[in-house]
Amino acid sequence: MVTLHWKDLWGELRARIPDDCYLGGSHVTRVVGTDTTTPGLVLDDGSQHDFDLVMFADGYTSVGRSQLFPDSTLEYRGYVLWRGLLPESQVADPRPLEDRLYRFSLPRLHGNGVFYLVPGEDGSIAVGERYVNWAHYVPVSPEDLRDFLIDKDGQHHATSLPPGGMRPDAEAELKELLVEHLPPYFAELTSITDGTFAQPIYTYLPAAYRRGRVCLIGDAGSVVPPFTGSGVFKASKNAIDLGAAIAAAEDLDQALEKWSDTETETAHRLAALGDQMEQAFVWAAPDLGTMSAGEARAWWTDSISFPEGFTYIAAQDQR
Template structure:
């Protein structure tokens, strides 16, 4: 008999980290319910994900779905100068997916019977045996284990570590996608088999192809990008964060909601600052959006029968392409700790927490250093091996 047969778990947050956690807990024997705050199915706004081993692990080890059906790949990393010339190029293979593609695949494996939309968790209490989570709808759910995977504005983190506050980095990311087929032939050819960068003073952009809604073929792929630009904290940032409805975004301003004057300025700046290929991608984006680049790290990831994973525990800048990998790594480590503890949930969480806290600290220190090199010190050097992606270190 499985040690967790008859045990219950509630996962707060139904994104990629939450679904990975839910699937692993279910495999251990837990009866798992997932509670997602948004009222509609998540779409991820078309964002791209660089696939690292921890992110893909569910699909390589336990799913009947195949990773190659969910991803695109490139064979080169290249840096483009402002005239489209290649200033550095090295053979390095990376794979990518779109947030929506990966989310739908995980949800397909988990199913929707125990996936609850429109349930915003607002607090919890626990004793030695159970955790009771309260939702703004008035619903209350009790479980043997509760995992908060509720992202950068986590309610769970606020309870476990009230002092852990979002810290603005000093820059934002303009994000968006364009169908590859809509780009010029020269731009398609230059970007086709590479993850591409253009680095300019106090800024850089990263571009790579991801699956579209129709699949991974040339007619379906999207060119995804993140363009980092400095915006000082204060009135300039506050004004940018106000969307067309007059609502300020804490960590993003959604597609179709960024004020037109900011989009216009961004497109003009792209033509002036970036390589022509990168500028074409940026200026061709129908609905770009803004990510406010912030950091936060909890000093605790576990208390009693409650755990934090992914961005709920540590949200780090995207430069290591490790956000989804960190969430998946947290989930797999939690699963291993629970299996080893053979039914003692509290002991499992106590054993699991120290290594995940250390991993969070190392990741955050590294991406802060990377961002400072790019945006402020101007020491982001094409080809520098310390700037490579990786959850555990450059290239790892």
């Protein structure tokens, strides 16, 4: 597993875009001319900009997707990712976290959680300056989701609750629940974290990645259950594959069609893996703490059967 700081990732990508091509703060409201060879983007100031090729990389609530495929809807999976970032300086003894990623199943509860260290605010990885990043997948029924997304000021959020936005009663309730189920060290990390935030988990499976000369990239194109850890990989692979397909082809429309078919198939395969992992980690998670290494390995190989040979278990540990 490779961990990256979002700020570094964004900075590296942004540095490759010339300033005069980057309209920061502009919002695309719609795409026009999707069935022509020069589709156009309309911005919130009313201006229209025409291109040979348009790529929407506008995330899981994509404006582009909703216009290309008006019937597309996100599917809520019945659980949210509740997250916290705790400054390492507030942890009495951070040593157990060093070079480890802990994943917990929660006996008697659906869901699971992870804890690991990430770089600090300025990217520092010095001891004492990092953050403990934790995340718990917690079921919230579709009926309760609307209430869950009301913040501490009574505002309803359509997609996620931002850091510090959760209602104190909702945050306290989750902390109480988790403290009851986690080992004391990790229960403490969870309960002392301020400003937690949450994101409902959705999926979207595409029929295609393009219409005409308008393409979808990343979460705009597909959203799979998060356990595959493939969000950034998928977004960058869509873009790299698109560049390669266009460079190799003589006919742009044929290249786009072929690219769309390949990316659609990959998304469906990723979703199939994500479904299995979601089932194993959220809805049918065993009490890993009571299992022997052999039992845990058997649970994993029985749970994840597609794609063939996929494993998290390092080669030396398989013996």
